[in-house]
Amino acid sequence: MRTCVLSDVGELSVVEREQPSLDPDEVLVRISRVGICGSDLHYYQHGENSGNVVDFPHVLGHESSGTVVEVGSDVSTISVSDRVAIEPGIPCGDCSYCNGDSTYHLCEQMEYLSSPPVDGALTEYVAWPADLVYTLPEGVSLREGALAEPLSVAIHACDRGDVSDGDTVLVTGGGPIGQLVSEVALDRGAEVILTDVVPEKLELAEQRGVQHTIDVSSADPVAAIEEYVDGPGVDIVLESSGANSAIELTTETVKRGGSIVFVGIPIDADLPTDVVGLITDEYDLHGSFRFSNTYPEAIEGIRAGRYDVDSIVSFEQSLAETQAAFDRAIEPESVKGVVRISDESE
Ligand SMILES: [Zn+2]
Numbered sequence: 123m124r125t126c127v128l129s130d131v132g133e134l135s136v137v138e139r140e141q142p143s144l145d146p147d148e149v150l151v152r153i154s155r156v157g158i159c160g161s162d163l164h165y166y167q168h169g170e171n172s173g174n175v176v177d178f179p180h181v182l183g184h185e186s187s188g189t190v191v192e193v194g195s196d197v198s199t200i201s202v203s204d205r206v207a208i209e210p211g212i213p214c215g216d217c218s219y220c221n222g223d224s225t226y227h228l229c230e231q232m233e234y235l236s237s238p239p240v241d242g243a244l245t246e247y248v249a250w251p252a253d254l255v256y257t258l259p260e261g262v263s264l265r266e267g268a269l270a271e272p273l274s275v276a277i278h279a280c281d282r283g284d285v286s287d288g289d290t291v292l293v294t295g296g297g298p299i300g301q302l303v304s305e306v307a308l309d310r311g312a313e314v315i316l317t318d319v320v321p322e323k324l325e326l327a328e329q330r331g332v333q334h335t336i337d338v339s340s341a342d343p344v345a346a347i348e349e350y351v352d353g354p355g356v357d358i359v360l361e362s363s364g365a366n367s368a369i370e371l372t373t374e375t376v377k378r379g380g381s382i383v384f385v386g387i388p389i390d391a392d393l394p395t396d397v398v399g400l401i402t403d404e405y406d407l408h409g410s411f412r413f414s415n416t417y418p419e420a421i422e423g424i425r426a427g428r429y430d431v432d433s434i435v436s437f438e439q440s441l442a443e444t445q446a447a448f449d450r451a452i453e454p455e456s457v458k459g460v461v462r463i464s465d466e467s468e
């Protein structure tokens with residue numbers, strides 16, 4: 123099977139690899155679409171991401187969907203020719219996190235597609251546990267199925283911040299996660315303000331229904347937010363950029379007693395925490411990492427038209443053009459790049 127491997131920093135090429143064999147509890151998926159994530163770009167450009175170092179050659183890609191071509195002998199829930207989205211993390215199933223209430227994503231033994239040493243989905247076939255594979259209903263395309271992964275990140279972030287009807291929410295960053303976090307917050311009835319420095323990303327957010335956008339390269343965000351918010355600050359900040367300036371903005375804009383959720387992975391991780399401000403203003407800090415039990419809601423929300431994931435896609439390219447697709451995805455105006463592995467139009 124054709125597989126795209128990262129053979130060195132900045133070097134992606136398509137090679138032949140052996141098709142995976144199938145365990146009794148697995149299904150074999152012919153991969154259709156793979157979304158390019160910020161973490162993939164980080165591995166591509168630096169050979170590591172948040173301390174995870176690549177052992178070359180490595181296969182990237184964890185936002186994936188496809189068509190089932192074979193099912194293991196123990197599988198009864200999924201059938202051949204089902205169109206499916208793949209939840210990319212296999213938890214151990216035995217630890218306290220796996221046995222907790224929706225905490226399996228914190229499992230320390232998690233095997234996650236594309237996180238070294240586990241190879242990713244930029245390949246023609248992936249064998250995956252059937253209970254982590256979700257059938258796509260009619261009306262949900264394979265491309266949308268692949269984007270159930272970043273949408274899941276957004277749903278989990280809004281859960282962490284308890285975003286609810288009537289909340290005022292600041293989303294810092296208009297990349298794929300910021301756009302999808304906004305989508306979920308809007309669906310919950312929140313009023314959303316989004317910041318970025320790239321005009322195309324601000325425009326996209328407005329087209330997608332975000333009420334207020336601020337270009338922080340030219341406007342003072344604190345003053346602009348004061349104008350939009352009726353009260354002492356926003357209820358919740360969802361930091362989706364990882365940029366230092368945006369991280370600083372979180373405590374400057376959240377109201378006393380509000381919540382800050384960190385979703386974007388920062389480049390400089392050691393920013394000072396304003397502990398005194400945290401005490402006296404009683405804001406709650408939340409990290410938000412991946413997700414658990416979100417795929418059914420993500421897929422149903424896409425089907426019902428509550429979540430538009432398609433309009434964040436900036437371009438789609440074939441497996442042979444993966445390197446070009448990655449270079450394009452790095453451009454500041456790009457929001458989400460998608461690699462088309464097999465050419466099933468839906
Ligand atoms: Zn991702």
Ligand SMILES: [Zn+2]
Binds near residue numbers: 213215216218220
């Ligand atoms: Zn576990």
